[in-house]
Amino acid sequence: MKRMVLPRFGVDAFTIEEVPIPRPGPREVLVRVRANSINFRDLRVAQGLYDPRMPLPRVPLSDGSGEVAETGSDVTRFRSGDRVAAIFMQTWVAGLPAERYSASALGGAIDGMLSEYVVLPEDGLVLIPEHLSFEEAATLPCAAVTAWNALFYESRIKPGDTVLVQGTGGVSLFALQLAQMAGARVIATSSSDAKLERVRELGAAETINYKTTPDWSRGVKQLTGGKGIDHIVEVGGAGTFTQSLRAVRVGGHINVIGVLSGVSAEIPTALMLQKSIQVHGIYVGSRDMFEEMNRAIGRHHLKPVIDRVFPMQEIGKALEYMETGRHFGKIVIRQEA
Numbered sequence: 001m002k003r004m005v006l007p008r009f010g011v012d013a014f015t016i017e018e019v020p021i022p023r024p025g026p027r028e029v030l031v032r033v034r035a036n037s038i039n040f041r042d043l044r045v046a047q048g049l050y051d052p053r054m055p056l057p058r059v060p061l062s063d064g065s066g067e068v069a070e071t072g073s074d075v076t077r078f079r080s081g082d083r084v085a086a087i088f089m090q091t092w093v094a095g096l097p098a099e100r101y102s103a104s105a106l107g108g109a110i111d112g113m114l115s116e117y118v119v120l121p122e123d124g125l126v127l128i129p130e131h132l133s134f135e136e137a138a139t140l141p142c143a144a145v146t147a148w149n150a151l152f153y154e155s156r157i158k159p160g161d162t163v164l165v166q167g168t169g170g171v172s173l174f175a176l177q178l179a180q181m182a183g184a185r186v187i188a189t190s191s192s193d194a195k196l197e198r199v200r201e202l203g204a205a206e207t208i209n210y211k212t213t214p215d216w217s218r219g220v221k222q223l224t225g226g227k228g229i230d231h232i233v234e235v236g237g238a239g240t241f242t243q244s245l246r247a248v249r250v251g252g253h254i255n256v257i258g259v260l261s262g263v264s265a266e267i268p269t270a271l272m273l274q275k276s277i278q279v280h281g282i283y284v285g286s287r288d289m290f291e292e293m294n295r296a297i298g299r300h301h302l303k304p305v306i307d308r309v310f311p312m313q314e315i316g317k318a319l320e321y322m323e324t325g326r327h328f329g330k331i332v333i334r335q336e337a
């Protein structure tokens with residue numbers, strides 16, 4: 001079978017390896033991977049910016065979906081032919097986050113999903129929603145579960161709440177779709193008026209161009225009658241956090257998820273206490289969250305937004321495309337049948 005490896009850092013460094021198909025142990029499952037999706041983290045992994053000390057070679061990507069090809073003798077959760085996706089941290093099944101789970105993060109701490117076949121513990125997989133193709137389901141494990149955790153576990157949004165999503169990447173569009181599904185009113189930002197048009201088509205109630213309106217927190221305050229926004233899906237990081245602090249309402253929630261505009265900044269911390277806000281650090285989510293989200297996605301027939309699909313051997317091109325920021329939603333890798 002073929003798998004892609006990163007032998008050294010660099011988006012141009014990926015090479016295809018030919019290796020034997022692995023066999024599952026008693027409580028393991030062999031999955032024929034059909035599709036993958038990429039996340040901003042995968043770009044940083046390839047660039048050596050995620051963890052410069054990551055042991056190489058490494059099979060990249062956390063996200064993959066496919067079908068069960070073989071089950072170990074003691075497997076009870078799956079049967080051959082089941083359509084599945086891997087969970088981001090293979091050992092975070094339920095409950096609160098714990099430090100030990102990050103040692104099982106696919107495509108980071110351990111080998112990932114850009115492989116024709118993978119063997120994973122049965123606890124590290126979920127069934128995918130029936131109405132989704134493998135390409136669509138491959139978008140869920142990182143971006144969608146992160147948005148789900150932020151909105152429904154940490155922020156606990158309610159119908160009628162207001163939610164701000166930043167930009168039109170994978171996490172933000174899932175947050176937009178999932179928040180709407182829950183009856184929230186979504187305000188979206190983007191650097192592009194053309195993309196803002198598209199998020200309005202997806203259902204965003206209001207939009208702000210953060211390039212032409214760098215002080216966008218004022219616009220958010222106006223759009224919320226001076227009150228501020230209930231929940232922020234904060235993917236910008238250093239360059240957006242202060243604006244988020246200004247935009248959030250008293251008693252509101254900021255979900256710290258991303259680092260798109262940098263990892264550290266000077267923060268007006270007094271605003272946090274004056275506004276009595278809650279700041280939640282989010283690191284993807286558990287298998288329980290993934291399964292719960294899949295039930296909701298299935299019920300509401302939610303369709304992930306896919307921007308472009310690349311073949312497996314073009315993983316480097318797919319990551320370079322992500323770096324341009326031209327995409328809207330998710331970038332997917334299709335594996336040959």
Ligand SMILES: NC(=O)c1ccc[n+]([C@@H]2O[C@H](COP(=O)([O-])OP(=O)(O)OC[C@H]3O[C@@H](n4cnc5c(N)ncnc54)[C@H](OP(=O)(O)O)[C@@H]3O)[C@@H](O)[C@H]2O)c1
Pocket residue numbers: 038039040041142143146166167168169170171172189190191192195210235236239240256257258259260261282283284285322325326327329
């Ligand atoms: N904590 C976690 O568990 C977790 C999980 C998933 C992702 N993340 C992080 O979340 C972030 C987003 O990930 P992703 O996979 O969704 O990335 P992505 O798909 O590559 O999103 C990129 C988009 O974000 C928008 N953006 C860039 N800079 C921005 C800024 N300064 N302000 C507002 N929007 C900005 C742009 O949208 P426009 O073109 O519309 O402007 C850009 O196209 C990354 O930092 C990633 O590492 C964290």
